[in-house]
Amino acid sequence: GHELVSVRRIVLTGFMGSGKSTVGPLVAARLGWRFLDVDDVIVAEAGMAISDIFARHGELAFREIERNTIARLAGEDGLVLALGGGAIEDADTRELLLHAPGTILVHLEVALETMLARCSGTDGARPVLADRANLAARYERRLPLYRAAHVSIAADRLTPEQVTDAVVQAGR
Ligand code: S3P
Numbered sequence: 001g002h003e004l005v006s007v008r009r010i011v012l013t014g015f016m017g018s019g020k021s022t023v024g025p026l027v028a029a030r031l032g033w034r035f036l037d038v039d040d041v042i043v044a045e046a047g048m049a050i051s052d053i054f055a056r057h058g059e060l061a062f063r064e065i066e067r068n069t070i071a072r073l074a075g076e077d078g079l080v081l082a083l084g085g086g087a088i089e090d091a092d093t094r095e096l097l098l099h100a101p102g103t104i105l106v107h108l109e110v111a112l113e114t115m116l117a118r119c120s121g122t123d124g125a126r127p128v129l130a131d132r133a134n135l136a137a138r139y140e141r142r143l144p145l146y147r148a149a150h151v152s153i154a155a156d157r158l159t160p161e162q163v164t165d166a167v168v169q170a171g172r
Pocket of ligand 1: 014015016017020021039050083084085086087125126127128
């Protein structure tokens with residue numbers, strides 16, 4: 001359990017390919033909660049793919065939409081929320097998710113090599129992955145921010161079901 005309030009929201013963070021969008025629905029099903037993927041909400045509301053938002057408006061514009069979308073969604077109860085891999089770089093988002101009563105931020109940690117293997121072939125949909133020259137630096141820069149989450153789960157060698165168990169356990 002966490003402090004004096006019970007957990008009403010589980011927010012999943014971690015690099016691309018860490019399993020947020022796979023594990024999120026499994027956790028939600030176990031708890032009887034709703035699952036939302038921030039990227040899916042952004043795509044539905046913008047009416048265009050993430051890669052098009054990056055290409056037409058730039059990464060900074062995407063980050064602003066992302067920050068506002070998370071702030072709006074993170075107030076819901078009975079919610080499992082999967083963040084995009086870069087959301088953790090925003091200080092307001094970190095502040096919100098680390099200090100909101102009833103929210104736990106859970107980090108799914110995978111090695112860069114694991115991530116590359118899992119995301120192979122998705123460069124077209126993932127502009128940050130496509131930017132190979134900066135990928136390792138991004139990974140290193142984000143790692144301490146992810147690790148500041150309430151819970152960090154080493155997910156490299158775990159099945160989605162095992163990660164789900166660990167996340168549900170973290171919410172108790
Ligand atoms: C990004 C990760 C993506 C998506 C966008 C940017 C990043 O989400 O938000 O392409 O900066 O790492 P996933 O982590 O779900 O791939």
